[in-house]
Amino acid sequence: MGEIRDRGGYLAFKTRQRAITWLRSIDLGVAAVSLLVAAKVASTELPAVPPDTALHFDAATAALFLGLFVATASVFPLFALYTETALFLWRQALKASVKAVTAVVLILVVVAAVLNPPLVTPAFLATYWVMACVGGIAARFVTRRLLFLTEAQGIAARRTLIVGTGARAQEIALRMLENPGHGHRFMGFVGLEWEAPVPTPLPERFRLVSGVSDFAAYLREHVVDEVLICLPLTDLCDRATNLVSECEEQGVSVTVVTRLFELANPRHRPGSHGGELVVTITNTLADERELILKRFLDVTVSLAMLVLLSPLLLAVWALVRLTSPGPALFVQERVGLNKRLFKFYKFRTMVQNAEALQAGLECQNEMCGATFKIKNDPRITPIGRLLRKTSIDELPQLFNVLRGEMSLVGPRPLPVRDVIRIEKDWPRRRFGVKPGITCLWQICGRNTIPFERMMELDIEYVDTWSVALDLRILLRTVPVVCSMRGAY
Structure with a gap:
């Protein structure tokens, strides 16, 4: 299997992106197996079908099966099943998997109403739904465990710097340190002094590794995968452009923390407006x-x-x-x-x-x-x-x-x-x-x-x-x- 490798006795993915690519292939494989099992179950309800054609693979059924694969490949990404978040937030991935399979089955019902293939019976739909849900969840569980093994060995963890030393920046750093399996290796803070009291005892890696003025030099001399900018709004306006430019020059990805306002129930989504990158904050249905x-x-x-x-x-x-x-x-x-x-x-x-x-x-x-x-x-x-x-x-x-x-x-x-x-x-x-x-x-x-x-x-x-x-x-x-x- 080209997507995985054995290192230190563990079967593990090289990168997160390969894990996601692996999941795309596995989902189509699960759909195929679920389809065959469901068709076999449904064929037992069709006594008129000769034994040598038990799956009753006529033109309508072939079109339906092809549509199911297309639906799986199209619908699953809509539920964010191929994102890094889905790899680490297990409950969210579980719910999204069930919703995605349910959406595919609903599409299957509509298409079946038009094509009317004999195999699409309630038993077929129920069997496919159960098999696809179980298979999709199992695939994500195994992928997640393998990826955790990889990142626990430091093979694929993203080396992350946080620009800013305020309470919000420290909160994010603590979360990284408490959840090493989420794929971030926290390297330290960029800043001249602490803008908020630090926890006691001082956690490991809670250190100031660079100031803003020598930030570009630090990037040149160290391996950094991601920079997280978490500055107060006033500092963000003054410094963000230079910081992002310096990261861009070094080929380092930048994430900007956008929780600028303390709202009761904020829901937000990234997007663009007139060619500008924006974050939309809403209190209504945003998914x-x-x-x-x-x-x-x-x-x-x-x-x-x-x-x-x-x-x-x-x-x-x-x-x-x-x-x-x-x-x-x-x-x-x-x-x-x-x-x-x-x-x-x-x-x-x-x-x-x-x-x-x-x-x-x-x-x-x-x-x-x-x-x-x-x-x-x-x-x-x-x-x-x-x-x-x-x-x-x-x-x-x-x-x-x-x-x-x-x-x-x-x-x-x-x-x-x-x-x-x-x-x-x-x-x-x-x-x-x-x-x-x-x-x-x-x-x-x-x-x-x-x-x-x-x-x-x-x-x-x-x-x-x-x-x-x-x-x-x-x-x-x-x-x-x-x-x-x-x-x-």
Whole structure:
């Protein structure tokens, strides 16, 4: 195996990049093995297939298998599975592996719906998912252990200098010293004096190896793989350009610590703006890979539900039209992502002029805060009360999800009237994500929850969002809807 070597009795990778290249090859190999095992399992459910063609390798199946390899090679990088971070943050790599395989399987389901190959059965999909997850996780575990053995011997550890001696710089240095397996060999600090008190007893390698003025000379005379610039904002402005230029001249990579602001829940990502390198700081959903998966789930699930529930939708549409005058659909402007207005759809459950009548009922509002709710609202029609109790009136919002104005899961979209009445600023963070059909407070009591608690749960969703959380909320929504608790 050209990607690994034996040194000091240990089988080990020469460099991190070779480990990553090795992982790319292993992932395709795992996909192939998982595919064959899943196909063999699925073939047992096809008694009509002759024994000599047990895998039933027809043109549709061949196209599907080729698509699966392409999907694996394309999707896995989107989940950062081929980065140095994934090699060292084991839990993050484990979660990303499961998410990536799940995304590939979802793509497989969509392609299978078009090609309709006989082998793609539930048993095939389940077997492939389990095999690919286990194989991908095992490959990363073994690669990680081999790489750790290498770097523990000092073969591939990156010799790292930190420019700056403040508290943040010392914190990063201590983390390097405490986690040698993460691949950094800390060499010391660049600075004339300590800008913050040093720990006692003084840790190993906590030493000033160079000043800023003789930094270029130090780089010329020593082996340095990476320089980490961690200076106060004022010093960064004055010195960073010269420091980076000196590193560039010596061919040494530079990393600049960008935690310039102390924020409660900062999420950041690198990028470019007008040709300039920038770091974007946000308090909303910043993981583009998971956002892609979230949108994929929104489109596939909403489209499937619209097709499956089309008879029910037509029946309800006719029932609303026959039982009360007016259109079957209620259309209202609601406030969506970044406070953009969009047309919100639901089945009409009130009399035709309900919005005009609301002003006269404001004094009967039973909700604290900005929202308006009356348990026995006189504007609700008899059929509308049933639709609300069963939540069937919300089904037309699947069209909003398909159009990209809403998501399956997210803070409920508020009417303009309610948004205007929000007095505090902190609930407005909910507008940083797409609104949804269901949300955290929908599964925690629905309309029985006070308005401020609703907003707190919306902000909790924004701060802790993940695709896994969306799936949990969707699964918990089903029994809540069936129980009809808190719906009116």
